[in-house]
Amino acid sequence: MGFSNLKFSQGKGNIPILSLKYSIFELIITPAYKMSQPISIKDIARKFKCAPSTISRALNDHPAINIETRKTIQEYATRIGYQKNTLSLSLLNKQSKTLGVILPTMAHFHESSMVEGMEKILQPAGYLLNICVTNESHALERAYMDRLVANRVDAICISLSQETYDKKRHDHIDHAISRALPLIFMDRFYHAQNLDQVITDDYQGAFLATEHLIQMGCRRIAHLHGPKGITVSQQRFQGYQDCLRKYELPLLPELIAYVSFSAESAVEATITLLDHHPDGIFGVNDEVCFGAMKVIREKNIRIPDDIALVGFDDIPLAQFAYPPLSSVSRQSRKIGEETAQLFLAKINGQQENKQISLEPQFIVRESSRKRIF
Template sequence: MIHTRPTLSQISKALDLSISTISKSLSDSPEISISTKQKVQEFARKCNYRPNSFAASLRRGYTKNIGLIIPSVLNPFYAKVLVGIEKHLDENGYKLFTSISNESAEKESHYLRFLGSGYVDGVIICVSKETAITNKYQHINTLIAEGTPLVLFDRISNLKKCDSVIIDDYKASFKATEHLIINKKCKKPIMVSLIHQLEHGKLRANGFIDALKKHNIPTKNSIITAATIEELSSKIKLALQKNKADGIYGANDLALEQAMTIGNRLQTNKIAYTGFCNNSKTGWNTALKIINQNAEKMGKEAAKLVLERIKTTNNKEFYTRTITAEFV
């Protein structure tokens, strides 16, 4: 009996059968007699044989694996996107390899080189903040040029020859701001953001500003941006204490949560809140209406797109699917 993880060659020698016969028996080929297949399969089971999936993928020309790169696993949004992707891929017989860039272009590039070395049939990615801000996409364009199907989600870019899944950031932002103005009677709403350098952050800011203009509310000093939570906290505190803001729109999860935390500490009960949030911490305020990005649905659509791209021979038309954000 073989005591280490066996190979086809070792099983072949142990049973005095050709490697081809062993392989076909393990694949339940009708070319091999039932008795031989039973003999080989039973021996393989006792030896704890497991097929080399990478070697098999080289023979087949496909892996049935998809790579995913996300900026963070701590953000509930990305966790929900991952659930949507994994569920759809599993239903279609694919496995998912997940990597985390931690907003680093270098890490992102490293993972793309690895995934592009024959380990996956396609890649789904939300580009890192560093890549988006510097607008340097050479590492992604290299993967695309090599023929690997690629789907972007959430963060908008000017990349071509790839599909993408987004939401209408401008429209969602405009609607949330109008909620503060019309339903909450806010006269001095402000927007808080940690994503002002990213394209979707800019779209959300545009939606906020245009909603203020529509209702003849001054826009000067109405947007608070920061690079860190600490910086944002001090600015929000100043806006609430000195500028008497009466409504806060959070352009992203962390910004909204921080605003609510500061507001609770200052006991500013008259402040109205809204914004993007995928976190259960919104339970702090049962009256809070938020923008739900439908992250799981976004993940499912990204998975659908990459599988469609793998199967298609049309490499001239690429698609952007827009997921409807819910105001709940």
């Protein structure tokens, strides 16, 4: 055995001249990259009449393999269009180089920006993203969770669905935590346990926004409140509420209207709000403010002189609203980047869990800049 299997011509040492000719010959006869089954290391080994391990080492530039043999095999592999099967590697190494990302929705600037941020960091590190949209459904969240675990993703980054909050059913979450599987909460808080979380300080952002309206002279500040039960909504309401208290303004229930996150949903809410004559509106996000502004314009109420508006998220179109919309930027992209970096730190052995809270930034535009100042 040993060399006996190799049909190399014996130049000096074991120069694989014959093999080179052989490979070219094969290439012409059967253009293997057109075959339906992908080429494996075993296939290449068969052509060269050697062991798969030799091919594996050659392709990985292992110094134990003769330098010329290595080159020949590498050249043949690229020419034939060989592509390593990562699945087998994942199985062997117990890491799939893939992250699971579970999001309640995708069709908003905030979520898709987070994903872009994650990709920016993780692509260079060789990671792929499995993105799952739960549509705020608890059942889907569960199903996706199981599937990702079954797929042995290296970690799961999750922004909890509204239903999971509503129903308070987090057994699937607890279950995942009890495994070794790294779990990072993005954008929406889980609960105050010592977990990995990356969020923006919605409370502070809401406080800033409300404070600004007060400083602009508003005394009857309405709030377009997001869906109940969602932490984002609650945090922003809390910031609004606490700011009013700090400035000794009353919290008037008639100035709170509930909306979903869409501009559409804000239309009716704003109409009822206007009956109570607010002089400022703080919206749970920018879309909602677009809806409110449309209603206000149609009633010929002036912005910001009669009613000042402030939104949240600072979507790219905010500055193109009429008038340009003041907003709180929560650096969506950066949430994604920080999440990705937290993950990388974790697999590099960082033990302690980390809570990262990004500072929101308030951006003043015409919708709240009263001319009297």
